[in-house]
Amino acid sequence: MKVTLAQLQVFVALSDTLHFTRAAEALSVSQPTISKEIKALERGLGIQLLNRSSGGTTLTPAGRSLQGHARAVITQVTEFEASAEVVKRHARREVRIAASPSIVNRLLPETLRKFDDRDLGITLVAIEVETGEVVAAVDSGRADIGVGHHLTRPRRATKRRLGEDELQVVISRSLAPKAGTPLDLGGLTQVPLLMWPRERSPAYHDAIIEICRARGLDPLLLTGTTRISGSWSFFLDDARAFALAPRDFAAQETGGHLTALSLNPPGFVPLDVVWIPGNPAADEVLAILWDITDDRRADHAAAT
Numbered sequence: 310m311k312v313t314l315a316q317l318q319v320f321v322a323l324s325d326t327l328h329f330t331r332a333a334e335a336l337s338v339s340q341p342t343i344s345k346e347i348k349a350l351e352r353g354l355g356i357q358l359l360n361r362s363s364g365g366t367t368l369t370p371a372g373r374s375l376q377g378h379a380r381a382v383i384t385q386v387t388e389f390e391a392s393a394e395v396v397k398r399h400a401r402r403e404v405r406i407a408a409s410p411s412i413v414n415r416l417l418p419e420t421l422r423k424f425d426d427r428d429l430g431i432t433l434v435a436i437e438v439e440t441g442e443v444v445a446a447v448d449s450g451r452a453d454i455g456v457g458h459h460l461t462r463p464r465r466a467t468k469r470r471l472g473e474d475e476l477q478v479v480i481s482r483s484l485a486p487k488a489g490t491p492l493d494l495g496g497l498t499q500v501p502l503l504m505w506p507r508e509r510s511p512a513y514h515d516a517i518i519e520i521c522r523a524r525g526l527d528p529l530l531l532t533g534t535t536r537i538s539g540s541w542s543f544f545l546d547d548a549r550a551f552a553l554a555p556r557d558f559a560a561q562e563t564g565g566h567l568t569a570l571s572l573n574p575p576g577f578v579p580l581d582v583v584w585i586p587g588n589p590a591a592d593e594v595l596a597i598l599w600d601i602t603d604d605r606r607a608d609h610a611a612a613t
Contacts (some may be wrong), residue, residue: 317350317383319336320376323359324368327368329366356371357372358371387449388465391450404432406594407454408457409438411457411555412456413437415561416598420594424594436451440457440505441509443455443457444461444463447585453591458555458578458579459510460583461510466585466586471599472579472580473578473580474556477556477560478559479554479569480548482566483566491573493525495525501531502550503533503544531550553572582595
């Protein structure tokens, strides 16, 4: 008996969908391939995993008993492949760093500049991922280091707080108060807050809502894309919505019809880093990140 990974993947897809066509779509293969692989698996095991009838497909008792084991094997193989990719990067002294949109245009350029100045003999690859996908990029092995706001606890990696970023209001100049006058969020009850879908990053999403509520605004929500500079940004330009974003990112998104204003009182979100331990090259890149955030804290303290 020889069980293949493809057979287990087909079995798991069928156990999830209980439908041959949907299983084929999930695996991007033909339906005849699904039928062939599941029959080969049942023949090799000598047991029936699925009941097939005109009324639909169901798992047999044996199928229900084995589906968890099959899923575990697939997970282990996936993690093995991810670990192998990490080991390969170790040998090449290549470090991949994943960051969300609000980090890519601010912290990553600073990191790359310092990295280039030190000539460490390391290849640094920047990977831009959407809000909420940083930890998954590291856990899956796509990246060695991840940086973002309100990162969740990783499965395979270590998490540490880098610092915090001040949030600013990105708003049309026509809605902004006169120069020198603090912005009163409570006065924006009729203006929606443009946000990304909550499922992208629930903790970050909820933290922004609480920051608004603490300043007298239970915001109307306008759910758009994963970034304020996306296809829904015209709502900001047309004074039909406002957004909250980290200060440096907000400054880059403003100009023309938009301005960036501080909250009153100021609001902050945590800046976190996750990484998989055991990579000396990644440790050198992490040291640069610590230096940059320490310098930024010192500059902020001096400015205040």
